[in-house]
Amino acid sequence: MTDVVLASNDAPTPATRSVTARALSILGVFSMERPSMTLSEISRATGLPVATVYRLAGELEEGRFLDRDEDGRYSLGLYLWEMGMLTPVHGRLREIAMPFLLNLQYTCRETVQLAVIDGVDAIYIEKLSMVESAPVQSRIGARIPLHATGVGKALLAFSDPTFVDTVLGMPLTRYTDDTTTSRHVLAKHLAQVVEDGFARSRQEYLIGSTSIAAPVLVNGVVKASIGIVNYEDTDLDEWAPALLHASKALGTRLEELRWGTKEEKK
Amino acid sequence: MTDVVLASNDAPTPATRSVTARALSILGVFSMERPSMTLSEISRATGLPVATVYRLAGELEEGRFLDRDEDGRYSLGLYLWEMGMLTPVHGRLREIAMPFLLNLQYTCRETVQLAVIDGVDAIYIEKLSMVESAPVQSRIGARIPLHATGVGKALLAFSDPTFVDTVLGMPLTRYTDDTTTSRHVLAKHLAQVVEDGFARSRQEYLIGSTSIAAPVLVNGVVKASIGIVNYEDTDLDEWAPALLHASKALGTRLEELRWGTKEEKK
Structure with a gap:
């Protein structure tokens, strides 16, 4: 003990x-x-x-x-x-996001995740898996690296340049052989994420895990990201249009609700 | 100090x-x-x-x-x-229940709810609605009466007789013209719920709201209930087999995990 x-x-x-x-x-x-x-x-x-x-x-x-x-x-x-359900970022965002995550899960039938930035990490705030889904290793509330996951890279690529510099200036931990640990290479990857509108990750954090993820922008500011993850080595690009649709629709909804402001509508 | x-x-x-x-x-x-x-x-x-x-x-x-x-x-x-995610009844139960709720939602495409007893009320701990679902008036964390809702009656009907007596001994608030406010009639309803294995509610709490709900039994003790709710006046009985399948499967899963005991598996 x-x-x-x-x-x-x-x-x-x-x-x-x-x-x-x-x-x-x-x-x-x-x-x-x-x-x-x-x-x-x-x-x-x-x-x-x-x-x-x-x-x-x-x-x-x-x-x-x-x-x-x-x-x-x-x-x-x-x-x-x-009280946790009342926290603006986590409880409220999760509740507002749920129908969008659910519709996306319906379309792709893969595990769908919602993440936000906390400090210099991403944190999962929701995960939708079906009974027959591949076992998913992410847990709600778990912290994951921004530089080595789909949801993390989607958050980072659209973040404020000062914040990006901070993260790029930190040691980029190697989790697998495929983790990008070069600041220079990562910066190029992030530029590509911005160009594509979504991020891809293939076993950069966990062996065998593949994901795509898109940012949720609220008045142009990244507030969350939505990811689709699979534990077979499947190409998930076919779901990119549905993913982008869901992340844009959620961003629009959060703008409409004035989420996170004192004028927020219930 | x-x-x-x-x-x-x-x-x-x-x-x-x-x-x-x-x-x-x-x-x-x-x-x-x-x-x-x-x-x-x-x-x-x-x-x-x-x-x-x-x-x-x-x-x-x-x-x-x-x-x-x-x-x-x-x-x-x-x-x-x-910390809220770590509370056994709410955070943990919700996470374990999610795949079962999701599969049920897939089948019936109606709003699916998870509720537990707290004090002499039911409390919603999850709600799955799609973007195109009818507007659902329940909020996660909201308290609802045991005697006038589907999830409430499913919880109450399978509760300890002493607890049932306590609830039946309290004033049964009338919410709509269809609320059962007679202790005697409610007792007969609850016996019917036990016989059917699930509860029905038709605008007993909210006008226009119809639901069916089944108990989640863990080693024979009711721990939660799962409901399907609709805001049109639809007969939901066709979904009863799927509902009973989901509630039984969740109960079995909670038994396997020894949920809520100190030997709980993660």
Whole structure:
């Protein structure tokens, strides 16, 4: 168990954190790997005394930020999910995008993904796969590199030049033999993406994964990208017109709704 | 910092309790109607002084619980969305259910919904509509009555008898002329739902809305329901076999994954 404590303890020393920060740090210890935890597990993971965890977890449970099951195990609560649905970029965008993603999925019957930029990564905010779809390794909420994925390159190619320079100035991690790690070559690829209107990626991040992706532009600014991914080595170019149609239609819809502005329509 | 050394059976000091509660109350003021707010708007909505809001919002922003745009307006942050995706009932269930919902949507081409019980309400956790679907009035996260909707009746009919008695003992709100408000008649309806294996609802909650819905049973316990809804007065019974197939397949999948238990597989 000690390794878990070490792994999760990258925060400032517990005693120097404010009460609020300590309460919030309790929420931060839950993960895909550990979706539910006992008081003593939370205590070990946060470095906070059990008594403190007991009191703060009680407050968080009262506020529906934590749920507790019959065995006394805590998990993240409904209220967090409800608030997550209200986050403009992720919750709201996902909801507005869904019909467009669904129609695209109908057309191509491949896995369809929606991604946005967060920091210098892309992050998946939706993934539509059917029961019979090839197993998809992307998880909603997962971070993926901008330079080595279809959705990432579609986002990057249409980004502000200053941002592109920043990303090109960072080390371009090699994930497979086909990852572009040369800044110069990547810049040429991105110019081609702008010319084509969509990006292609063939096992640049995961072996065997092929994708195409197009940017979602809102008043000329890239806000998201939509990708079609397959885990056989299929040429996906035949779906490019449907992809471009979906990404343009979503951009237009977001403009109509004035999405992300204070005048946003519901 | 004295709270750190409190014994677990000590009452929390009012001062520290209120710090956490005040920070959490800031997150609670955002809504669909007000997805972004200025400091002074938050101050008015919470009743906290601007200086307090300023300090707590800063901590919440640092923890990525709040985002702030160029105009200084706050909105709920990415981290809340990420944590919401980790909530067992809502985030995880939704992700596991998606392929089954999608296949059902493919078959019937009507709007497909996923709902769970929360308290004495049903709550929508997913909704799949196509671009050309009839406008759907349900919103993800919205609460709906158990006694007057398809997904609600499917959840209620298969619930623990004690819980059913509780709901039947509450006032059954009338929403339309077709809402069942008699406890006795509703009990007979629920028995019919169990016999048929699925629920029907025809404008019992919203005029013009028709739905069928089936329970998702996990080891014999109802955990969710899947509904098909239409806003024309269409007979949806032709989709009942596909609906039952989807709800059974999802239940089996959740059993396989040991969903919601500490042994859950990822």
